[in-house]
Amino acid sequence: MNVPEGSGVDQEEDLKEVKRLRSGPRRPDLETLYCIDEDGSHHVIHPADVRGRFQRIKKAVWTILVVIYVALPWIRIGGHPAILIDIPRRHFFLFGHTFNAMDFWLAFFFLAGVGLTLILLSALYGRVWCGYACPQTVFLEGFYRRIERWIEGTAPQREKLARSPWTVRKILKKGGKHFAYLVLSLVLAHVFLSYFIPVRELGNVVTSSPAAHPAAFVFVMALTAVMMFNFAWFREQLCLIICPYGRLQSILSDPDTIVVGYDARRGEPRGRYNREGRGDCIDCYRCVAVCPTGIDIRFGLQLECIGCANCIDACDEVMDKLGQARGLIRNDSLNGFEGRRSRFWRPRVVAYFSLLALVFGGFVYATSKVEPIEARFVRLPGPAYVIEGGKIRNQFRLRLLVKEGGPRHVSIEPLSPEGAEFIFSQRDFDLPLLEYREVMTFVSLPRSSFRQGTAVEVWVRFGEERRTVRAPFVGPDD
Numbered sequence: 375m376n377v378p379e380g381s382g383v384d385q386e387e388d389l390k391e392v393k394r395l396r397s398g399p400r401r402p403d404l405e406t407l408y409c410i411d412e413d414g415s416h417h418v419i420h421p422a423d424v425r426g427r428f429q430r431i432k433k434a435v436w437t438i439l440v441v442i443y444v445a446l447p448w449i450r451i452g453g454h455p456a457i458l459i460d461i462p463r464r465h466f467f468l469f470g471h472t473f474n475a476m477d478f479w480l481a482f483f484f485l486a487g488v489g490l491t492l493i494l495l496s497a498l499y500g501r502v503w504c505g506y507a508c509p510q511t512v513f514l515e516g517f518y519r520r521i522e523r524w525i526e527g528t529a530p531q532r533e534k535l536a537r538s539p540w541t542v543r544k545i546l547k548k549g550g551k552h553f554a555y556l557v558l559s560l561v562l563a564h565v566f567l568s569y570f571i572p573v574r575e576l577g578n579v580v581t582s583s584p585a586a587h588p589a590a591f592v593f594v595m596a597l598t599a600v601m602m603f604n605f606a607w608f609r610e611q612l613c614l615i616i617c618p619y620g621r622l623q624s625i626l627s628d629p630d631t632i633v634v635g636y637d638a639r640r641g642e643p644r645g646r647y648n649r650e651g652r653g654d655c656i657d658c659y660r661c662v663a664v665c666p667t668g669i670d671i672r673f674g675l676q677l678e679c680i681g682c683a684n685c686i687d688a689c690d691e692v693m694d695k696l697g698q699a700r701g702l703i704r705n706d707s708l709n710g711f712e713g714r715r716s717r718f719w720r721p722r723v724v725a726y727f728s729l730l731a732l733v734f735g736g737f738v739y740a741t742s743k744v745e746p747i748e749a750r751f752v753r754l755p756g757p758a759y760v761i762e763g764g765k766i767r768n769q770f771r772l773r774l775l776v777k778e779g780g781p782r783h784v785s786i787e788p789l790s791p792e793g794a795e796f797i798f799s800q801r802d803f804d805l806p807l808l809e810y811r812e813v814m815t816f817v818s819l820p821r822s823s824f825r826q827g828t829a830v831e832v833w834v835r836f837g838e839e840r841r842t843v844r845a846p847f848v849g850p851d852d
């Protein structure tokens with residue numbers, strides 16, 4: 375071994391891991407995915423433990439994100455949950471605003487904003503989203519991997535257990551781990567359900583028979599099954615094989631993008647600790663041992679790198695113990711690694727910022743235009759008009775909804791066309807909050823009074839507020 379005393383790899387478990395990687399059947403290369411064996415089977419990766427400043431930053435970020443994830447459905451703004459997607463009633467509550475199915479077009483701004491933010495982040499800081507904030511990373515590294523570590527031990531112990539024959543001890547360990555995974559997956563699935571069912575009703579849904587709420591039951595079971603499959607077995611394959619975002623990195627980044635990389639100018643020629651003329655890399659393999667996707671970052675930037683910074687912390691620890699400067703592996707741009715200056719503002723960054731500002735502005739403007747009260751005519755299916763006894767009749771549904779404030783008393787008053795006869799299925803009633811009401815409306819006008827361009831107009835009073843609702847009155851051309 376070319377590992378010096380106090381080099382950061384002098385712990386027994388670390389040494390075992392380094393030996394395994396050096397002498398094991400496979401080493402990372404640039405031609406194959408390390409997580410897939412030659413026969414196509416999953417090559418399970420057991421990343422070694424790592425400590426350091428990026429681990430502390432990630433833990434803090436993950437804690438904040440998980441607290442937000444759990445708390446949002448409980449926080450009430452304007453009498454509603456901060457976020458609730460009420461599918462049966464077709465309402466969506468977002469930080470004090472109420473939207474319904476007719477406001478769905480606003481999702482364009484939201485999705486475009488999320489997409490552009492990710493694109494901008496990728497151009498500036500590579501896969502920072504993947505390493506720090508993606509739910510796959512947060513849940514896998516923050517919860518599932520910890521449970522695994524807690525029950526099965528360090529990476530070499532986990533690897534040994536995986537290779538050992540089935541014994542009572544192995545069954546208990548594997549069974550215990552998967553039981554813990556199952557409980558955690560169920561909890562996370564129920565938290566997700568609270569974004570669709572108000573938390574006040576969730577307790578009742580969870581404790582009553584599945585037959586009483588089949589959709590919620592199937593949703594939670596399906597989500598739990600997906601999480602078990604993903605977090606217990608599939609893991610990094612999701613990032614490497616399925617996730618399209620990772621595939622886009624090569625077009626989203628440029629030589630000025632900050633990525634996790636290895637300073638080959640400083641590290642090469644790598645070699646044994648006591649070798650004359652070596653670079654700063656002592657080829658200890660710690661950076662490979664801690665990588666959750668099993669790559670060797672010293673080959674250069676790779677598709678499989680999720681930017682988790684484990685290798686930075688691992689290498690910094692080695693450098694500290696060798697008394698060498700940190701940063702052999704670090705966050706820097708490809709230009710930076712080549713000794714050139716990196717630019718923050720590049721044409722693509724300016725373009726992404728501008729587009730994002732445009733979309734954000736559009737979202738704020740469009741949201742401000744969403745009315746807290748909805749009142750509109752919807753023409754009934756079938757012919758646009760009927761002629762009967764010398765009169766032209768148009769028929770509508772007057773759709774009414776109060777989204778904010780509280781229940782209102784509604785009254786309807788016809789305005790025009792003059793001389794028309796109006797029949798409403800209801801004219802005075804109480805309208806509860808967030809409950810659609812459709813008032814059948816029949817408007818008859820003597821044929822002699824009809825002119826092209828005639829409009830139907832009514833006043834709808836919602837308590838103190840009044841809305842004028844219009845629709846064209848249609849009739850024959852002659």
Ligand code: SF4
Binds near residue numbers: 692
């Ligand atoms: S880059 Fe750092 S951690 Fe990786 S092998 Fe070289 S010295 Fe070890």
Ligand code: SF4
Binds near residue numbers: 685
């Ligand atoms: S190469 Fe480093 S940053 Fe990239 S995935 Fe592996 S450990 Fe994380």
